Amino acid sequence: MSGRTPVIVAAALSDYPRAPHLSERQHHAQALSRALGQCGLKISDIDGYLASSMGAESAISLAEYFRIDHKVIGGIGPGGAVFEWLLHQAVAHLEAGHCEVAAITYGSDLFTRSGRSLGTAGFYRAGDRISTAVQFEAPFGSTIVGAYAMAAQRHMHEFGTTSEQLAEIAVICREHAALNPNAMYRDPITVADVVGSRMIADPLHRLDCCVVSDGGAAVIVTTEERARDLPGKPVYVLATAGTQTHWNISEMPDFTRAPSAIAGPRAFERAGLKPSDVDTVQLYDSFTITVLEMLEGLGFCGRGEGGPFAASGALRLGGALPMNTDGGGLSACHSGMRGLHLLVEAVRQLRGECGPAQVPDCKIALACGSGGFLSGHALAILGNERP
Amino acid sequence: MTRQLDAPADIGRLPKAEIDGEWRAFWEGTARGELLIQRCPACGRRQFYPRALCVACGAEPEMVPACGRGTLYTYSIIRQNLVPPFADMVPYALAMVDLEEGVRMMTNVIGCTIEDLKIGMPLRVEMRQADEGYWIPYWRPASDG
Numbered sequence: 001m002s003g004r005t006p007v008i009v010a011a012a013l014s015d016y017p018r019a020p021h022l023s024e025r026q027h028h029a030q031a032l033s034r035a036l037g038q039c040g041l042k043i044s045d046i047d048g049y050l051a052s053s054m055g056a057e058s059a060i061s062l063a064e065y066f067r068i069d070h071k072v073i074g075g076i077g078p079g080g081a082v083f084e085w086l087l088h089q090a091v092a093h094l095e096a097g098h099c100e101v102a103a104i105t106y107g108s109d110l111f112t113r114s115g116r117s118l119g120t121a122g123f124y125r126a127g128d129r130i131s132t133a134v135q136f137e138a139p140f141g142s143t144i145v146g147a148y149a150m151a152a153q154r155h156m157h158e159f160g161t162t163s164e165q166l167a168e169i170a171v172i173c174r175e176h177a178a179l180n181p182n183a184m185y186r187d188p189i190t191v192a193d194v195v196g197s198r199m200i201a202d203p204l205h206r207l208d209c210c211v212v213s214d215g216g217a218a219v220i221v222t223t224e225e226r227a228r229d230l231p232g233k234p235v236y237v238l239a240t241a242g243t244q245t246h247w248n249i250s251e252m253p254d255f256t257r258a259p260s261a262i263a264g265p266r267a268f269e270r271a272g273l274k275p276s277d278v279d280t281v282q283l284y285d286s287f288t289i290t291v292l293e294m295l296e297g298l299g300f301c302g303r304g305e306g307g308p309f310a311a312s313g314a315l316r317l318g319g320a321l322p323m324n325t326d327g328g329g330l331s332a333c334h335s336g337m338r339g340l341h342l343l344v345e346a347v348r349q350l351r352g353e354c355g356p357a358q359v360p361d362c363k364i365a366l367a368c369g370s371g372g373f374l375s376g377h378a379l380a381i382l383g384n385e386r387p
Numbered sequence: 388m389t390r391q392l393d394a395p396a397d398i399g400r401l402p403k404a405e406i407d408g409e410w411r412a413f414w415e416g417t418a419r420g421e422l423l424i425q426r427c428p429a430c431g432r433r434q435f436y437p438r439a440l441c442v443a444c445g446a447e448p449e450m451v452p453a454c455g456r457g458t459l460y461t462y463s464i465i466r467q468n469l470v471p472p473f474a475d476m477v478p479y480a481l482a483m484v485d486l487e488e489g490v491r492m493m494t495n496v497i498g499c500t501i502e503d504l505k506i507g508m509p510l511r512v513e514m515r516q517a518d519e520g521y522w523i524p525y526w527r528p529a530s531d532g
Contacts (some may be wrong), residue, residue, distance in 0.1 A: 125470035126400035135404035136436045137493045139523050141395075141465060141473035146481045149463035157461070157506045201481075202464040250436075250483060250493040255461055 003225030006091040007234035008382065010035035010220040011347035016333045017184035017213035020112045024056055025065060027107025027216025027335075032066065035218040039230050041101060043068060046220075048093055048102030050074035050086040052337055055107065062105065072099040078244060079371025080284055083219075083339035084378035088240035090221050100226055107216035108335035114212065137250055145209055145287065147249035147373040149201035152289040154255040156203060158304065163203050165307035166288040167194035169323075170207050170330050172316045173285060177327025179317075179357040184211045185331045208288040210329035210338075217340035219347070224386075235350045235382050238364075239271035242378030249373035256304075258290075260297030260368055260377035268299070271381045275299045278381070279362045280349050281321055282342035284370035285328040294368055294377065317357060325349060325357040339369030343380060350384040392480050392497050394515050394525055397472035401517045409439045412450045417522040422512050423450045424490050435490035455512040456529060457486040464501055484510055484526050498527030 012034035014027040022030060028051070036042065049068045051059040052075065059075030072093045074086055083104055090102040124130060124138035155161045171191055177183035194207040227234040243263040246252045268274055275298060285291045292306035300321060301309035309315075315323040324330070326345045329338045346365035348354050368379035395401065406414045413436075416423035424435045429446035441448050462482035468474055480496040482504075496504060497513070509529035514522040 124402040126397075126402065126472050128402040129405050130402055131405040131407070133436055135402075135410065138402040139404070139517070140481055140493050140495050141468055141476060141479060142481055142493060143465060143468055145467075146463045146465050150461045150481065150483060153463055154461035154506070198466075199464075200467050202466070204463075250491065255483075 003223060004095050004097065005224040005387070006094045006221055006237040007224050007227045008219055008221050008237060008347055009227050009230050009232065009234055010039040010218070011344040012038060012218050013341065013344055014107065014216035016182060016215035016335065017211065018111055019109070019214040022109060022214065024107045024109050027109065027214065028062060028105045028218070031107065031216045031218035032103060032105050035103070035220050039220055039232065041220065041230070045101050046070070046103045048072035048090060048099030050090055050102065050104045052082040052106065053077040054079070054082070054337065068103070072102065078376045080286065080337040080339050081242065081369030081371035081376045081378045082337060083343060084240065084367065084369040084380050085242050087219070087221065087237065087343065087380050088242055088378060091237050091240055094221060094223055101220065101222045103218060103220050104340060105216070105218040106337065106340040108337070109214050110336045111212050111214045133248055137248055142249065143201065144373070145204055146201045148287040148289050149204045150249065151255045151293065151374055152203050155289065155293065158256055159307065161292070161307035163195045164191050165311045166208060166292060167191040168310045169285065169288040169291045169315070170194045173324050173328040173330040175316060176325050176357055177331035179355070180327045180332055183327040183332035184213050204287055204289065210286050210334040211331065213333045213335050215333045215335035215341065217344050219340060219343050233351065233384060235347050235384055236387055238273065238381045238383045238387055239267040240378070240380045241267035241270065242376060244376035247372055247375050252374060256293065258293035258297040258374050258377055260294050260379065263377050263379055264298035267379050267381055273364065273381060278321065278364050278366045280325060280346070280359045280365045281323050282325070282345045282365065282367040283323055284338055284342060284368060285324055285330045286334070286370060288330070290370050290374065291323070293374065294370065297377065298366070298368060298379070317359065322359050325354055325359065342367035342369060346382050350382055389500055392495070392499060392501065394495065394497055394523070395472045395476040397475060398515060398517045400472040401523065403518065403521060406520065409437050413437050414521065416450070417514050417524055418520050420514050422453045422455050422524055424453045424486065424488055425449065426451045433488050433490050435492055453486050453488050457484040457510050457526065459496065459504065459506055459508045459510055460485045460491060461506060462496060462504055480504060482526070494524060494526045496527065497525045503528065
C-alpha cells in the first residue's frame with residue numbers, strides 16, 4: 001500500500017437528540033469543531049469538502065461559512081445514504097492526490113423545526129402541481145412509510161417473514177439505546193410492544209419506524225502518510241461502494257432485493273473480506289424492513305432469510321454481529337439523513353470508545369446507508385489495522 | 388371491517404400532474420378512458436412511466452394501449468397521512484399493480500374491502516375524473532364483474 005491509503009482521523013457528533021439551541025448550520029459547525037479538536041487539524045488544513053445537497057445549505061454555501069479553501073467540493077442528494085457515497089468520493093479524490101484532507105459534515109434541526117415525532121405525512125397534498133415523475137405516484141397518497149411498507153408486505157408474501165421477526169430489530173436497537181445516555185428512547189420494549197403499537201402503514205407499526213430528532217456529524221479523512229503526524233490511531237477505509245437502483249419507489253425493480261445486494265459484494269471484493277469477517281454493523285434503520293433487506297443484500301444471511309436471522313439474536317451485543325450499537329435511528333437519533341452517524345459509530349467501535357456498548361476485539365466494522373425509498377445503498381468497510 | 392375502499396371523496400383536491408412533454412399523451416389517454424404505456428419500435432421493450440427514449444436501446448418509444456388487466460404486486464394500508472385530501476381518505480390501499488404487458492405502476496385498489504386484498508389477485512383499471520382533463524387510473528378486483 002502506498003502512503004495515500006485513506007484513513008479517518010476524526011469522527012464526531014453534534015448535540016442530539018433534541019437540540020433547540022442549534023440551527024442546521026450550528027450542527028454542522030459544532031460537529032466539525034469537535035472533529036478538528038480530535039485530530040488537531042485546522043480549517044486551513046482542509047482542502048476537500050463534501051456535504052449533502054438536500055439540506056437548506058449546500059456544500060458551496062457551507063464551504064463559504066467555514067472559509068474552507070477547497071480543491072475538491074462534493075454535494076449530491078441521494079437521501080440518507082449520501083454520506084457513504086461522499087466517503088466513496090472523498091477516498092477516490094485522496095487516492096488520486098486531488099486533496100490531502102477531506103471533511104464531510106452534516107447538520108439537521110429536523111425535530112426542533114418540524115415539531116413532529118413521526119414523519120408519516122405525504123409529500124404532496126391538495127393544491128400541489130407535480131412536474132416530475134412523482135406525478136405517477138402523488139395522486140395515490142404515497143408516503144415514505146408506505147413505500148417501505150409495500151416492500152415489507154411483498155417480503156412477507158415471498159418468504160413468510162413475520163411482523164414479530166421485524167420487531168426483533170426494533171427491540172435490539174432499543175436494548176442498545178439503553179446503553180447510550182444520549183439516545184432519544186431508552187426504556188426497554190418487547191416484540192409484543194412493537195407489534196401492538198399503532199399500525200401506521202400495514203405491516204409497519206409505529207415502533208417499526210425511526211424516531212425524528214435533531215443531530216449532526218462530521219468525519220475527517222486524510223491519507224495514512226498525513227495521519228502519521230496526528231494524534232490517535234487512524235481508522236482505515238478498506239472499501240467503499242454504492243448502488244442506486246431507482247429513486248421513486250414505483251421504479252424499484254424488485255421490492256425484496258435492496259441495492260445493497262449489488263453494492264455489498266462489490267465492497268467485500270475490494271476489501272478482500274467476506275461478511276463473516278465483520279465484527280459489527282451500523283445499518284441504516286429508517287424502518288425495520290430497511291435493515292432486514294440490507295442484511296440479506298450484504299450477504300450476512302441468505303435471500304429471504306432476514307426474518308429468522310433478525311430473530312436469532314446475532315444482532316445484539318454479545319451476538320455474532322452486533323448492530324446499531326448506539327441505538328440506531330429506531331431509538332437513538334434520526335435527524336433525516338443518518339448515514340454519517342453510522343460512520344461515526346463504526347469509527348468509535350474501532351477505536352474502542354463505546355464503553356458498555358463496546359464490541360470486544362472489534363477490528364472490522366461495516367456502515368451501510370440507505371436513501372430515498374430503498375433507492376440507493378452505499379457502504380463503507382472500515383478497519384483499525386493496516387490493510 | 389366491511390368498508391369499501393374507494394377514491395377520495397374529495398377527488399377534486401388531489402395533487403395535480405403538470406400535463407406536459409412526454410407525459411401529456413398518457414394523461415390525454417386516461418381522459419379518453421385509455422391506459423397508455425410505451426413500446427419501443429426498435430427493440431420491442433415496454434416501459435412505464437413514459438420517457439422520451441427507450442431505456443434499453445435509446446430509440447424513441449411509441450405510446451400503445453394497455454389491455455387494462457393486471458395483478459396486485461404489493462400493497463400497504465395507509466392509516467396515517469396528515470395532508471389533504473388523503474387525511475380524510477385513510478385507511479386506503481396504496482398499491483403496485485403488474486400489468487399484463489410486463490410494466491408496473493402505482494395505484495390505489497378500490498371496490499373491495501381491506502380483507503379482500505391478496506397479493507397476486509387479478510385487477511382491472513377504472514378511470515375516475517379528478518378535474519377537467521385529469522383522470523386517475525385506479526384498479527379494482529377483476530372478479531367483481
